[in-house]
Amino acid sequence: MAYRMFEGKEHASIYQMYRFTPPDEVKNIILQYLDKKKGQPHVLAVDLGCGTGQNTRLMAPHFQQVVGIDISECQVEEARAVPGHPNITYRQGTAEDLPFPDGSVDLLTAASAAHWFDQSRFLAEAGRVLKPRGCMALLCFTLDNARLHYQDCGEQLDHIYKEMKQELSPYASTPVAASQNKLEDLYSAIPFPDKERVEGIWVKLPVSVRNLMGFTKSFSMFQAYKRKDPQMAEDLLLKTQKRFLEKMGVTSPDTKMELEIEYYCVLASKPQ
Numbered sequence: 009m010a011y012r013m014f015e016g017k018e019h020a021s022i023y024q025m026y027r028f029t030p031p032d033e034v035k036n037i038i039l040q041y042l043d044k045k046k047g048q049p050h051v052l053a054v055d056l057g058c059g060t061g062q063n064t065r066l067m068a069p070h071f072q073q074v075v076g077i078d079i080s081e082c083q084v085e086e087a088r089a090v091p092g093h094p095n096i097t098y099r100q101g102t103a104e105d106l107p108f109p110d111g112s113v114d115l116l117t118a119a120s121a122a123h124w125f126d127q128s129r130f131l132a133e134a135g136r137v138l139k140p141r142g143c144m145a146l147l148c149f150t151l152d153n154a155r156l157h158y159q160d161c162g163e164q165l166d167h168i169y170k171e172m173k174q175e176l177s178p179y180a181s182t183p184v185a186a187s188q189n190k191l192e193d194l195y196s197a198i199p200f201p202d203k204e205r206v207e208g209i210w211v212k213l214p215v216s217v218r219n220l221m222g223f224t225k226s227f228s229m230f231q232a233y234k235r236k237d238p239q240m241a242e243d244l245l246l247k248t249q250k251r252f253l254e255k256m257g258v259t260s261p262d263t264k265m266e267l268e269i270e271y272y273c274v275l276a277s278k279p280q
C-alpha cells in the first residue's frame with residue numbers, strides 16, 4: 009500500500025525550512041559500512057523518499073552521482089530549487105519501482121522514509137538494483153525518548169513537549185508507529201543474511217523554539233490534525249511555544265535550546 013501524506017506545496021516548503029539534516033555520526037556509520045562491505049568506487053547512491061533533499065545533499069560529496077527519488081512532485085520541486093550540487097538529480101517516483109538497471113546501485117538510503125514504503129515490493133526492488141555487496145541504509149530518529157535542554161529547566165520543557173506529542177498521537181498513522189519501533193518488521197523481512205541495526209546514536213541538535221515548532225509542523229501527524237481542525241492544530245503549536253518561552257524566562261522564539269534525539273540505522277549488504 010502506498011501512502012500519500014507529504015503531497016502539498018505548503019507541507020513541502022515546511023520540510024525545506026525545518027527538517028534536520030541527518031547528523032555526521034550517522035553518515036559516517038553508513039559510509040564506513042559501505043566501505044567495509046563493498047569498498048570503492050562509490051559510483052551511484054540513490055536516496056529514496058528524499059523529501060526536500062537533506063540526506064541526498066549529505067551523500068553528494070561521497071559519490072560520483074546521487075539520485076533523490078520521492079513520490080511527491082512538490083517535495084522534489086523544493087529539493088531541485090537548492091543550488092550547488094551538480095552531481096545530484098531528483099526524480100519523482102516510488103521506492104517500489106526504481107528506474108535503474110539490475111545491479112547498478114552502490115548505496116540505497118532512506119532517511120525517515122522507509123516506513124512509508126510497501127515493504128515487500130521495496131525489498132524486491134532493492135535486491136534487484138543493488139550491485140553485489142551494495143548496501144542499503146535506512147536511517148531514522150525516534151521522538152519517544154527525545155529530550156530538551158535549556159539551562160536548568162530541561163525536565164519541564166520535556167514535559168511540555170510530551171504533552172503536545174500526546175495531543176498529536178491520535179493522528180499518527182501505522183507507518184509512524186513502525187518507525188518509532190525502529191523498523192523491526194522491515195528489518196526482519198530483509199532477505200540478505202548480512203544485516204545489522206545500529207541503535208543508540210544520540211545527538212544534540214541546537215534548535216530555536218521557533219524551529220522546533222516548525223519541525224513539529226512537518227510531522228505527518230500534525231498535518232493530519234491540521235486537516236481535521238486547522239484552528240486547533242495551530243492553537244496547539246502557539247500554546248506550546250508560549251509555554252516553552254514562559255518556562256525558559258525569555259520572550260524571543262529565536263532563543264536556542266538543545267534537542268537530544270536518538271537516531272538508528274538499519275544496514276544490509278546484498279550477497280556477492
Ligand SMILES: C[S@@+](CC[C@H](N)C(=O)[O-])C[C@H]1O[C@@H](n2cnc3c(N)ncnc32)[C@H](O)[C@@H]1O
Binds near residue numbers: 027028058
Ligand atoms: C518523513 S518524509 C522524509 C523526507 C526526507 N528523507 C527527510 O529526511 O526529511 C518521508 C518522504 O517519503 C516520501 N515517500 C513516501 N512514500 C514513498 C514511496 N513509496 N516512494 C518514494 N517516496 C515516498 C514522502 O513523499 C516524503 O517526502
